[in-house]
Amino acid sequence: MHQLENLYRQIIMDHYKNPRHKGLTDDKNYFTHHIKNPSCGDDITIQTRIENQTIKDVRHDGSGCSICCSSASVLASLMIGKDIDHAEKLTLNYLSMIMNRPFDEDLDLDDAMAYQGVKQFPARIKCATIAWKAFENTIKEWSESHE
Amino acid sequence: MHQLENLYRQIIMDHYKNPRHKGLTDDKNYFTHHIKNPSCGDDITIQTRIENQTIKDVRHDGSGCSICCSSASVLASLMIGKDIDHAEKLTLNYLSMIMNRPFDEDLDLDDAMAYQGVKQFPARIKCATIAWKAFENTIKEWSESHE
Amino acid sequence: MDAHKLKLDFPILQNQPLIYLDTAASSLTPQCVIDTMNEYYTEYPVNVHRGVYQISYKATEKYTQARQTIADFINATFEETVFTRGASSALNLIATSYGLSHVQKDDEIIVSELEHHSHILPWQQVAKKTGAKLIYVPLNKEGRITVENFKRVLTDRTKVVALTYISNVMGYETPLQEIIPLAHQKGAIVSVDAAQAAPHKTIDVKKLNCDFLAFSGHKMFGPTGIGVLYGKQKLLDSIEPIEYGGDMNDNVELFDAVWKDTPYKFETGTPPIAEAIGLAEAVRYLQKLKPEAILAHEQKLKELAVKALLKLDGVTVYNPTSETGIINFNLDDVHPHDAVSFFDEDHIAMRAGHHCAQLIIKWLKVPATLRASFYAYNTEEDVKTFTDAVKKARDFFTSVGF
Amino acid sequence: MDAHKLKLDFPILQNQPLIYLDTAASSLTPQCVIDTMNEYYTEYPVNVHRGVYQISYKATEKYTQARQTIADFINATFEETVFTRGASSALNLIATSYGLSHVQKDDEIIVSELEHHSHILPWQQVAKKTGAKLIYVPLNKEGRITVENFKRVLTDRTKVVALTYISNVMGYETPLQEIIPLAHQKGAIVSVDAAQAAPHKTIDVKKLNCDFLAFSGHKMFGPTGIGVLYGKQKLLDSIEPIEYGGDMNDNVELFDAVWKDTPYKFETGTPPIAEAIGLAEAVRYLQKLKPEAILAHEQKLKELAVKALLKLDGVTVYNPTSETGIINFNLDDVHPHDAVSFFDEDHIAMRAGHHCAQLIIKWLKVPATLRASFYAYNTEEDVKTFTDAVKKARDFFTSVGF
Numbered sequence A, B: 001m002h003q004l005e006n007l008y009r010q011i012i013m014d015h016y017k018n019p020r021h022k023g024l025t026d027d028k029n030y031f032t033h034h035i036k037n038p039s040c041g042d043d044i045t046i047q048t049r050i051e052n053q054t055i056k057d058v059r060h061d062g063s064g065c066s067i068c069c070s071s072a073s074v075l076a077s078l079m080i081g082k083d084i085d086h087a088e089k090l091t092l093n094y095l096s097m098i099m100n101r102p103f104d105e106d107l108d109l110d111d112a113m114a115y116q117g118v119k120q121f122p123a124r125i126k127c128a129t130i131a132w133k134a135f136e137n138t139i140k141e142w143s144e145s146h147e
Numbered sequence C, D: 001m002d003a004h005k006l007k008l009d010f011p012i013l014q015n016q017p018l019i020y021l022d023t024a025a026s027s028l029t030p031q032c033v034i035d036t037m038n039e040y041y042t043e044y045p046v047n048v049h050r051g052v053y054q055i056s057y058k059a060t061e062k063y064t065q066a067r068q069t070i071a072d073f074i075n076a077t078f079e080e081t082v083f084t085r086g087a088s089s090a091l092n093l094i095a096t097s098y099g100l101s102h103v104q105k106d107d108e109i110i111v112s113e114l115e116h117h118s119h120i121l122p123w124q125q126v127a128k129k130t131g132a133k134l135i136y137v138p139l140n141k142e143g144r145i146t147v148e149n150f151k152r153v154l155t156d157r158t159k160v161v162a163l164t165y166i167s168n169v170m171g172y173e174t175p176l177q178e179i180i181p182l183a184h185q186k187g188a189i190v191s192v193d194a195a196q197a198a199p200h201k202t203i204d205v206k207k208l209n210c211d212f213l214a215f216s217g218h219k220m221f222g223p224t225g226i227g228v229l230y231g232k233q234k235l236l237d238s239i240e241p242i243e244y245g246g247d248m249n250d251n252v253e254l255f256d257a258v259w260k261d262t263p264y265k266f267e268t269g270t271p272p273i274a275e276a277i278g279l280a281e282a283v284r285y286l287q288k289l290k291p292e293a294i295l296a297h298e299q300k301l302k303e304l305a306v307k308a309l310l311k312l313d314g315v316t317v318y319n320p321t322s323e324t325g326i327i328n329f330n331l332d333d334v335h336p337h338d339a340v341s342f343f344d345e346d347h348i349a350m351r352a353g354h355h356c357a358q359l360i361i362k363w364l365k366v367p368a369t370l371r372a373s374f375y376a377y378n379t380e381e382d383v384k385t386f387t388d389a390v391k392k393a394r395d396f397f398t399s400v401g402f
Ligand SMILES: Cc1ncc(COP(=O)(O)O)c(C=O)c1O
Pocket: C246, C268, C269, C270, C271, D024, D025, D086, D087, D088, D089, D116, D118, D119, D164, D166, D167, D168, D193, D195, D196, D216, D217, D218, D227, D356
């Protein structure tokens, strides 16, 4: 079996081929965060609406490889409806998992667990984290504006 | 004995302290050749009047170390009165001697023989040749204009 | 040329399994070049010029000889050979110094969509700043610059022709030998980006009669941190430096200063000493192998590979007729960044992306491509490993649902 | 700090008898820096960015970490740390990009006669091109920049203050900690030439609060071919690149392009990869030794040496009070190029000339000087050898008739 099968799991391919919550909005109530990866050309925008400490909606768009694009779709699917503190925990947990650092296996990352294989491909870690980092920045921005 | 005594021979010091034929002229009948050595800042101008295949006068001026300045004075003293073909031979012979290449020991370089020690100091070869190269260029220019 | 024996000269090919197909980005470094730089750092690691002590004299001599070696390599003179940080820096020097002072409003600058960003953006800036027009040679349907198409855009207003010698994406060679005299007839100067040519071709600037030319060390067995600008003596004499400071001047006064002659007036500060000496060794290595022999070898490998790829379904090759060792292709419907991870698993190093040449990628109407480039140290076994991997990758990506 | 033990880290000091007193031109290179660059050339000698295969990923990581190491070294951020060809190139970038776009006719640019050509000429050009005035801080009678004298030339018209941190000829430290706030009160920005400071001082750009700062690798245990430009983030964000091409842009269209953010927008083309990685190792080496400890050590040596020189007749020391390891002197009536050959015979490497700082040499009213500079690897024995040689040289040149 080719190593790469650990990377291209069915769930990932499904989100890649059929992205959920894709397409941006002009609605000013969304936080918008954009990250480019100068080293490989990936370019992702994440938009988030937060109300009453709850993630009401997440939108995404951009260009990149399957790992990058699918992870934005997975992120959106996972986060919508989550309490913001929980969303932050999930995000940090996901980032730790990808970067091969200790993480809490009991926190339910749902489809995002499929990206566990990425840590074997250091050159692709950025692909799998770019959308999540944009989302992390969103939470930071929200927190700072609510201190 | 310090190696350097081979370099600072009495004749050289004499020409350094009491340069002959120093000072430039505005006379348009002189060929003027100027060489700078960007690597050490030496800067020498040689002016030469040639009539009937004979070196009638050589003038020099510039700035630099004792080896550089004295060698211009020695060059001028040696060349004045020489037939141009002979002057060329002397020049090539001197340059060969300094650069530690085979040279004709029977050609009478007169005071210029004092520079034989320079070949032991590769970093100073340029100092001892800059005036002579300017003179060599003069002869080349003259030859080209008389072909 | 025995590529198998050649591999022994490259420590990285001894240290790990590696099919290196990314020479168009950077070539690997042979031991002799590494040794030459180590010699500098261990035996005379000091500054050049003005040092009258012996090791500084030695450094200056080696550095000076390096320039002569590189000048001889392209049949230029010492004075015509300027060291820069790289090809990009050299190409910028041409545009900034010559371009901004010689190009005027409504003048025309001919470029192409085959240019690397480092040859297009400097002239795009000149056009913006001066009001000149940037004119693109229409590419033929293969994506080539042809003499015919060049003639269609050459006018009395053309002041500068800035073209690549060999495209880093398509591997095509520009017919400069015919284009340059045409440009000169109109009084235009020609700037040549030879970053992809120097590693594979004997460049003769006198015969080519180009006005400026640039290339980089790291693509031709040399170190990073160095490139070369060639300019005709009378052009270099007539243009101004763009960086000022130590070592490029003669006399400095409070409110004025006088520059040295070329090449020094373009090289302020401590030069890339180890790099220049290393590049000279790379040039000697290249000359020993003979650029023509390298080109013939890589062309042979490329043709073998293209033949195999053309037999595969779901693989598109964009430049099957290229005359150098570059293959530009895609697995249909697979993003090149995905594809390249597959090859990496098989220790095949290839590039994915736009290769700093977005215009040709846009011209091809794709988001990005894969590029495999062959060089002297590649073998027929490498080709086989590569083409087998393309087939396996094709099957793999299809199987996982791409 | 044990300088005797330290010598073991420098291969050149093992390979030959050498009393190296020319660190102000270039420092010697320790084995660890050579090894680090060799590791690059033998284990991952490939291009950075966009390479998704493993060794390119490794090169990119190492290169990225190198920038962070160097940023941390001066207490800057990653984004504020730009790689250049050297200090000269960095100082030119400031003048060309910031200077030409922010300085106008009749504005004033404060500089000094202590500046290296690489810090004076770029601003001389800005003054010429914009019609601004170049204003020299009067030096006090020792040749120092003082806060008092600086106040005398600072006006509401001052837009730029461009001063050296430590003079490469006199070894004086400029009182920047007091000068910078004064300049800022007038709305001027301050550009600091730290080429001679970085090897001997812990530089804290935040505490110093300078706007721009530059230094070179080869003077601080690092390789040739690399330097660093620091700029405050908001300044770097607001100024334009001066070189355009590969790797510094995001989107490239036929007639337009968009730049990346700093630091990348200032770094077109393949960067000095081996050099950046080598410089990061040099920084680690320097930090391990502690810049303060080096400075204390070299000051001690310098003071020993000056004391001995002042006892000799026919020797003039121009900077007896300097606070760093630089001695600037002459044997009376002996051209420094003659003198330096004497020292060379005794394997003492020193510099003779104007040290790319003609203005201070003219200020001293001499044609040229000798410069001995001490560094971490020099010992008290070196000082003794040096001062004994000065005495012998003095006697020798007198004896042959100078
Ligand atoms: C004070 C000072 N500034 C600038 C420079 C220029 O540095 P580089 O030659 O590395 O560009 C030097 C070194 O020569 C220097 O001593």
